[in-house]
Amino acid sequence: MTTSALETVRLVKRFGGVTATDQVSLTVAPGELHALIGPNGAGKSTLIGQLAGELSPDAGDIRLFGQSVIGRPVHERARLGLGRTYQITQLAREFTALDNVLLGVNARRGGNTRFWGPARQDLESVARARAALDQVGLGERAEAQVAALAHGEQRQLEIAMALATEPRLLLLDEPLAGMSQGEAQAMVTLLRGLKKHYTMLLVEHDMDAVFTLADRVSVLVYGRIIATGTVAEIRANADVRAAYLGEETAA
Amino acid sequence: MSALWPTAIDWRAPRTWVALGTLALLLVLPLLAEFVSGDGADFWVKFATRVMIYALAAIGLNLILGFGGLVSFGHAMYVMLGSYAVAIPTEHGITSGWLHLVIALAAAFVLALVVGAISLRTTGIAFIMITLAFAQMLFFAAVSLKQYGGDDGLTVAARSDFGVISIAGHIGLYYVALTVVLLALYLSWRAVLSPFGLVLRASKANARRTLALGHPVFRFQLAAYVASALLCAVAGVLLANLTQFASPAYGAWTLSGELIVVVILGGLGTVFGPLIGAILLLALEEALPTLVEALLPAYKANWMLLLGLFIFLIALTLERGVYGSLPERARGRQQP
Numbered sequence: 001m002t003t004s005a006l007e008t009v010r011l012v013k014r015f016g017g018v019t020a021t022d023q024v025s026l027t028v029a030p031g032e033l034h035a036l037i038g039p040n041g042a043g044k045s046t047l048i049g050q051l052a053g054e055l056s057p058d059a060g061d062i063r064l065f066g067q068s069v070i071g072r073p074v075h076e077r078a079r080l081g082l083g084r085t086y087q088i089t090q091l092a093r094e095f096t097a098l099d100n101v102l103l104g105v106n107a108r109r110g111g112n113t114r115f116w117g118p119a120r121q122d123l124e125s126v127a128r129a130r131a132a133l134d135q136v137g138l139g140e141r142a143e144a145q146v147a148a149l150a151h152g153e154q155r156q157l158e159i160a161m162a163l164a165t166e167p168r169l170l171l172l173d174e175p176l177a178g179m180s181q182g183e184a185q186a187m188v189t190l191l192r193g194l195k196k197h198y199t200m201l202l203v204e205h206d207m208d209a210v211f212t213l214a215d216r217v218s219v220l221v222y223g224r225i226i227a228t229g230t231v232a233e234i235r236a237n238a239d240v241r242a243a244y245l246g247e248e249t250a251a
Numbered sequence: 252m253s254a255l256w257p258t259a260i261d262w263r264a265p266r267t268w269v270a271l272g273t274l275a276l277l278l279v280l281p282l283l284a285e286f287v288s289g290d291g292a293d294f295w296v297k298f299a300t301r302v303m304i305y306a307l308a309a310i311g312l313n314l315i316l317g318f319g320g321l322v323s324f325g326h327a328m329y330v331m332l333g334s335y336a337v338a339i340p341t342e343h344g345i346t347s348g349w350l351h352l353v354i355a356l357a358a359a360f361v362l363a364l365v366v367g368a369i370s371l372r373t374t375g376i377a378f379i380m381i382t383l384a385f386a387q388m389l390f391f392a393a394v395s396l397k398q399y400g401g402d403d404g405l406t407v408a409a410r411s412d413f414g415v416i417s418i419a420g421h422i423g424l425y426y427v428a429l430t431v432v433l434l435a436l437y438l439s440w441r442a443v444l445s446p447f448g449l450v451l452r453a454s455k456a457n458a459r460r461t462l463a464l465g466h467p468v469f470r471f472q473l474a475a476y477v478a479s480a481l482l483c484a485v486a487g488v489l490l491a492n493l494t495q496f497a498s499p500a501y502g503a504w505t506l507s508g509e510l511i512v513v514v515i516l517g518g519l520g521t522v523f524g525p526l527i528g529a530i531l532l533l534a535l536e537e538a539l540p541t542l543v544e545a546l547l548p549a550y551k552a553n554w555m556l557l558l559g560l561f562i563f564l565i566a567l568t569l570e571r572g573v574y575g576s577l578p579e580r581a582r583g584r585q586q587p
Contacts, residue, residue, distance in 0.1 A: 074463055075462050075465050078465030084463055090457055092452070095452075095456060102449065103449055106446050111446055112466065115447040116441055118258060119449045121257075122446070165465055
């Protein structure tokens with residue numbers, strides 16, 4: 001049996017009296033696109049924070065490619081191959097798009113203690129950064145300041161930065177957040193392309209996108225995973241319909 | 252020229268003229284002073300040396316403040332440390348400037364490593380307060396050094412001996428200070444654009460993301476903090492030689508504050524800004540009292556009010572400082 005890309009074992013996180021993550025056991029198999037859905041306040045962000053290392057769980061284990069990462073800082077998890085994007089865009093705003101991605105490339109390539117040769121003159125790194133921008137369709141905007149990019153373009157850049165680190169597992173936190181219909185369509189196409197090459201955990205509100213893209217879906221409600229299964233299974237699951245899809249199916 | 256300059260230079264950009272014009276003036280300054288002022292030339296050369304020393308310390312501070320985005324309110328302590336690295340050995344008959352320099356750098360390196368490692372666990376206001384606290388501790392440690400003058404400071408009998416590079420004369424010292432400033436400018440220019448600098452600037456722009464990409468941000472900040480302290484220590488060595496004096500006053504929090512003003516006045520996060528800021532601040536501190544005395548003799552003690560007003564106006568109108576507000580490229584030119 002192959003090791004899972006990501007595995008959480010009975011993960012618990014409490015904030016005061018609230019159990020934001022309640023015995024969550026989640027497995028992402030290599031090569032799959034696993035979607036995590038759940039209503040607002042279900043604890044998705046808390047879970048992601050723990051996976052990335054920004055929050056530490058109160059109990060349970062997190063294994064990245066079979067290795068426990070409890071207590072390992074954020075940057076070490078990134079080095080192990082966890083690439084992530086943020087629900088609220090996290091970019092170096094005064095940088096150009098290319099410099100943002102270059103930062104990601106260099107995180108993987110190393111050599112960041114060099115202080116003499118200009119970063120932009122490392123042609124191999126720059127070429128890789130441009131390739132990552134091309135991959136998300138931002139090649140033309142390489143030299144634009146982030147502040148000058150449209151919202152949709154910034155969301156694309158979010159993904160390019162994560163791709164630049166050559167992740168083995170992509171953690172996408174609501175990549176469609178705040179997007180127009182057209183932008184969302186383009187993003188779904190992009191994600192479908194990436195799906196061939198990357199293992200992904202996709203946290204998303206947009207049901208259409210999730211049901212088009214996902215191999216498996218887990219549903220988080222009040223900090224607990226109430227169901228995990230294929231798209232068809234999730235659609236058919238009575239608990240899920242009651243807890244989450246109810247409003248939509250009723251409408 | 253790509254090997255020499257870390258980035259393409261736009262020779263028609265206002266910033267380039269200002270930088271080159273300033274450097275040209277500084278290069279011929281002693282000649283100019285001699286020509287204009289004759290016997291009074293010494294005063295201007297010494298004044299210009301003091302400007303260079305402030306500039307050097309501010310170039311150092313700019314690494315962590317301007318590019319790292321961390322407001323250190325204690326960098327004067329490294330200047331003070333550098334000055335005592337000259338004064339105390341000289342007191343014991345050790346006059347070798349190279350040895351003074353080594354002592355200053357070694358002491359600043361160790362102190363900055365410890366202070367940085369502790370302070371950088373915090374950010375924002377906490378970082379400001381903790382760096383200030385360390386500087387105050389060192390200030391009072393210097394005051395308590397009774398055998399080395401304590402509160403009164405310590406005079407330096409003779410300037411450091413750097414062998415063939417003589418700084419015994421004021422002009423020699425000026426050119427040494429200018430050379431060190433030029434080296435520091437060039438080094439920080441290269442460092443800022445290097446892979447190291449990219450991570451440092453990114454940690455200012457978005458530390459959370461930089462970490463999530465896999466960069467150990469803390470180590471980069473610490474390296475920048477130590478480097479900035481080393482430049483301040485060298486400034487201290489030069490200062491002790493200029494004034495032939497070392498004193499706890501060199502480590503006072505007011506000097507730390509002045510260095511921050513210099514960096515902000517020139518332009519946070521620009522390589523050349525600290526030099527412009529140092530020239531501006533010290534020139535104003537020199538000119539305003541005379542000006543006020545000539546125009547409003549009754550208010551001559553209140554000249555600082557005008558200085559404050561000027562700094563206030565710059566901070567209010569030029570968000571990126573005097574040098575930072577100058578266009579980086581010639582009008583109508585696209586980014587390279």
